[in-house]
Amino acid sequence: xxxxxxxxxxxxxxxxxxxxxxxxxxxxxxxxxxxxxxxxxxxxxxxxxxxxxxxxxxxxxxxxxxxxxxxxxxxxxxxxxxxxxxxxxxxxxxxxxxxxxxxxxxxxxxxxxxxxxxx
Amino acid sequence: xxxxxxxxxxxxxxxxxxxxxxxxxxxxxxxxxxxxxxxxxxxxxxxxxxxxxxxxxxxxxxxxxxxxxxxxxxxxxxxxxxxxxxxxxxxxxxxxxxxxxxxxxxxxxxxxxxxxxxxxxxxxxxxxxxxxxxxxxxxxxxxxxxxxxxxxxxxxxxxxxxxxxxxxxxxxxxxxxxxxxxxxxxxxxxxxxxxxxxxxxxxxxxxxxxxxxxxxxxxxxxxxxxxxxxxxxxxxxxxxxxxxxxxxxxxxxxxxxxxxxxxxxxxxxxxxxxxxxxxxxxxxxxxxxxxxxxxxxxxxxxxxxxxxxxxxxx
Numbered sequence: 001x002x003x004x005x006x007x008x009x010x011x012x013x014x015x016x017x018x019x020x021x022x023x024x025x026x027x028x029x030x031x032x033x034x035x036x037x038x039x040x041x042x043x044x045x046x047x048x049x050x051x052x053x054x055x056x057x058x059x060x061x062x063x064x065x066x067x068x069x070x071x072x073x074x075x076x077x078x079x080x081x082x083x084x085x086x087x088x089x090x091x092x093x094x095x096x097x098x099x100x101x102x103x104x105x106x107x108x109x110x111x112x113x114x115x116x117x118x119x
Numbered sequence: 120x121x122x123x124x125x126x127x128x129x130x131x132x133x134x135x136x137x138x139x140x141x142x143x144x145x146x147x148x149x150x151x152x153x154x155x156x157x158x159x160x161x162x163x164x165x166x167x168x169x170x171x172x173x174x175x176x177x178x179x180x181x182x183x184x185x186x187x188x189x190x191x192x193x194x195x196x197x198x199x200x201x202x203x204x205x206x207x208x209x210x211x212x213x214x215x216x217x218x219x220x221x222x223x224x225x226x227x228x229x230x231x232x233x234x235x236x237x238x239x240x241x242x243x244x245x246x247x248x249x250x251x252x253x254x255x256x257x258x259x260x261x262x263x264x265x266x267x268x269x270x271x272x273x274x275x276x277x278x279x280x281x282x283x284x285x286x287x288x289x290x291x292x293x294x295x296x297x298x299x300x301x302x303x304x305x306x307x308x309x310x311x312x313x314x315x316x317x318x319x320x321x322x323x324x325x326x327x328x329x330x331x332x333x334x335x336x337x338x339x340x341x342x343x344x345x346x347x348x349x350x351x352x353x354x355x356x357x358x359x360x361x362x363x364x365x366x367x368x369x370x371x372x373x374x375x376x377x378x379x380x381x382x383x384x385x386x387x388x389x390x391x392x393x394x395x396x397x398x399x400x401x402x403x404x405x406x407x408x409x410x411x412x413x414x415x416x417x418x419x420x421x422x423x424x425x426x427x428x429x430x431x432x433x
Contacts (some may be wrong), residue, residue: 045337071223111298
């Protein structure tokens with residue numbers, strides 16, 4: 001009986017760790033989550049870039065998709081990249097070829113900011 | 120009926136109170152300028168004619184022509200309804216001030232459709248751009264070509280009407296990451312010179328898209344350098360500020376300055392902080408028209424107030 005409890009306890013802990021690890025990819029500093037095309041996805045939802053900070057590798061492509069009912073855009077502060085206006089469900093992709101930290105924002109709603117760290 | 124108002128996030132407010140507040144967000148606002156201070160005098164349907172020495176003008180805002188999402192699939196239709204109300208007014212306004220977001224995506228067809236409907240009023244329209252009017256590839260070129268003929272910079276200008284000084288400002292260009300609306304040094308310098316020669320008793324009306332007072336900075340509802348602009352207006356006895364952008368009516372008085380925001384003719388937006396974001400607010404179809412509107416202003420010479428009438432599409 002005691003042994004069963006231990007196994008159950010460890011299993012529960014493992015699930016908890018898995019859930020916690022899963023969460024870290026959608027909030028705060030995230031490791032890259034690639035889609036089928038090898039692109040890393042950032043959602044624009046409720047006037048927020050999600051995840052707000054993302055770490056990727058040189059050569060990776062990031063795709064931003066607007067899920068809001070209002071248009072947004074994606075503009076890097078150093079003008080390294082700049083999307084056209086993205087209406088609902090439209091997206092923009094950019095491939096990062098140099099390491100560095102890239103801060104970006106929506107120039108239509110400048111309260112919306114994000115950052116890509118390229119290693 | 121049971122679900123009515125459920126999608127309106129009225130924290131701390133009962134449904135009835137929320138609905139009562141909504142009556143204020145309307146078709147447009149009628150203003151009367153009486154002896155200097157603009158006053159809202161009620162809803163458009165109740166508008167009283169200005170005295171012979173005065174005049175009335177209309178404020179319309181946030182038409183968002185091209186918007187077709189759930190919050191209002193037919194923004195052109197609701198603009199048409201608003202214009203029909205304007206055409207039915209017993210006294211024609213001297214002009215219309217449009218406080219921006221004429222279109223949703225700055226597309227030529229959207230500007231064309233808006234122009235066609237607005238031209239039915241037969242009165243002059245003074246525009247300032249909203250952030251949705253300058254998102255063409257060339258960042259505002261389409262707007263300036265249509266509406267910028269007698270303007271400076273990104274589209275700012277001033278004009279006089281029967282002794283009242285009107286200033287149209289642009290606070291949607293060159294916005295900085297993390298910031299709010301912005302006027303910029305060039306425009307501020309122009310404004311300082313523009314008002315320098317005016318006597319203290321001149322009534323001043325300033326209009327711009329994003330509020331020139333801090334409505335809710337968390338949602339970008341304010342202008343970073345508006346304090347500097349308002350500083351140039353301190354000497355005047357009567358200053359009225361008319362804004363759009365937040366798709367709801369709000370008023371505030373601060374010293375010599377009265378601030379007003381107007382309703383949209385396209386879709387309502389939530390009250391500050393009462394939703395996860397300022398995106399379009401979906402309300403039951405039968406409620407929508409009570410949240411859209413225009414504003415009429417009545418100037419009566421010899422009095423010290425402009426009368427403002429907000430009216431809904433209902």
